[in-house]
Amino acid sequence: MKKLAVFAIIILIFGTVSPSLVNSVYAQNDPSILLPIAVQADKQIVNQLDKVYGDQIPNDIQILYDKGHGAVNQLDQSLPDDVEKAKQDFLLAMNSFMQISRIISQSSEKVVVVTVSDTSNRNLSDELDRLVKYVKSLETISKKYDIDTESDFIKIYDLIQELRKQANDLNEVSAGIKKIKIILDSIKNDIRESALEQRSDSIKRFFDRLLDQVDKQLTKAQDNGADQTQIDKGHELILEIRELLTKNQINDAKVIFVELKALMENIGYSIRIT
C-alpha cells in the first residue's frame, strides 16, 4: 500500500511538473534567428545612409553605425555557443540601427508624421482588403444559421469589385464602404436574432441558474440589513426577467438583467454563479 502511495506521489509530481517543462522548452528563444534579422537591418541602414548622405555621413551617425555593425559581427561570433552574449549583441545592434533610422527620418527635409488612426491616411485598397476579411468571417458565421443572406453577400462582393476599380476616387470608395457596412450591420443583426433563437434554451438554463443565485444573494443581503426598497426592486426585476424568458424575449431579458446587475453591485454583491 505504501509503495503504491509513494508511486502515486511520484506520478503526480511528474504529471504536475512535466507540462511546465514542455512549455518552457517550447517557448525558449531560438538564438539563430537573431543573426539574419540583424544582418538584414544592417544592410537596410547602409542603403539608407548611402541614399541620404552618400559619402558624407555625419560623425554621430557614423559612430552609431560602427557600434551597430560591430555588434552584428560580435553576434556572428557569439552564436551558437554563447547565447546570452548573442542576445546582448542583437539588442545593441538593433538599438543602434533604430537610433540611426530615427535620426534619418527626423532629419529628412519634409518630415510628415502620419497618424494611421486618421481615416484619411488609410490606403483604400488595404481598407477594402480588411473589409473582405470581415465580410468573409461574417459569411462563414451566417452559414451556420437559417438566414437567407446569399444575395446580400453577392451584392457586397460586386460592390467591392466595383470599388476596387475606382480605388483613386476617395469619396466614391468611402461612400461605397459605408454602404457595404450598412448591409453588413443588417446581416449581423439577422445573425444575432437567429443565434438567439438557437441559443435560447441554453441561455434560459443559464439565466435560471443565475437568477436562483441572485435570489439567494438578495435574501442574504436582506439578512445583512440592506435597503429594503432595493431588495424589493431586485425581486421585481427577477420576476420580470423570468416572465420575459417564458415569452422568449431574450433581448429584453438581457436589458433588465443589466439593470439587476447594477442594482446588485449597488448593494455590494457581484453577480456570478458559484
Add this chain to the structure above:
Amino acid sequence: MASFIEPIQLKQPLGDDGILFVRNESILDTMVKTPLLVASMIIVAALIPIQSSFSSTRDLDLIIYPDGSTHISTEIDIDPFLTDYELNLFGSTVDNLVVVGDNEFLLDASIMGDSVLIQTFGSSVITIDYDIHDLVSKQGRLWTFSLDSPSNFTLLLPKNSAIVGMINLPINMEIINDQNQLTLSPGKTEIDYLFSSTISNSIPDTNIETNYFPYAIIGVVSLIALIGSVIIIRSKQKNHKLMEPNEISKKNTTLDLETIFKLKSDLREDDKELVKFIFNSGGEALESELRKKFLQPRTTMWRAVKRLEREGVIEIEKKDLQNLVKLRKSMGEEE
C-alpha cells in the same frame, strides 16, 4: 507559582538513555499522512489546468497592412459562468469587430473606448477579430509598431518591409508568402520598419533548422521503423503467393476526392479546399503548411482541422511537436 511551560532551550539534555528512537519506516505515517498527501496532490494537479484556463489568452495573431492598420485575431479562454467579459482592446480606433463564442456563435459586443464588453453567456472560449489603427505610426519613411502584449503573439509584417530596429528579442521568425512573421514575447514591443524595393527576404526559416533533438528522435524511430518494415516485408514475402488480388487492392491508400465529397456532401467550401490541398500533398500535410497555404490564423485553422476530424475526413497525428493532418483511408470507420 511554578510555571508548567518550560522553554525548550532550558530543558536538560536527555543523555544517552533518553535518546528518542524513531523507526524509519513510520516517518511518513508519523509526520505526513500519506493519503492526505496523495489527495492534496490530486487536487493541485486537477486545479492547475483550471487556473490557467480562466481568462487567459490562448492565441494572439497580428497582421500589419501596408497602410499601418493592423488586424488582430485572438482566442481567449474565459470563465464559462460569467454573463459578460470585458476585454481591453489595444486602442480605441477599432473597426470590423466580430466576436464568436463556442460553436462559432456570434456574440453581442459593445465597444466602450478602448475596451469591449462581450455578452458571453456561458461561452468558455471566445474568438475576437478586429482591425485597429492605433498600433503603427509613421514618421518620414519610418514606420513604428508599438504594443504592450499580455501574452506571446505573432506579428506578420507587410510585404517588402524590412526591420531596421527593435527593442526586444524575437522568439521565432518565419517567412510566409514573402512576408516576415515574428513570434514575440509578452511585454512592451517596439519595431521600426521601412519599405524598400531592394529588400530580398533572405531571412531563412530558421525554426526548422535549429531544433535537432526531435530530428534525432525521428531518426531513431525511422531506423526502428525501417528495421521493422524490413522484417515485416520479409515475412510477408513468404506469404505473398497466398494473397488474393482484391486483398491487395484493399490496401490502397486514401479515397479519391470525388468519393470523399460524395460521402461528405455537407462539407463547407473552405473545408473542401483544405481537403483538396491535403489530397494533392499525398494525403497528408502539416497544420502549419495549411496555415501558410491558406493564410489563416492558427486558431481558425485549428478549428477547421478539428471540424474535419469530427466529420471523420481526417485524422490528426503528432509529429515533431506539430500536427500532421492525414486523410482517412476510410470514411465510414468511426461513424
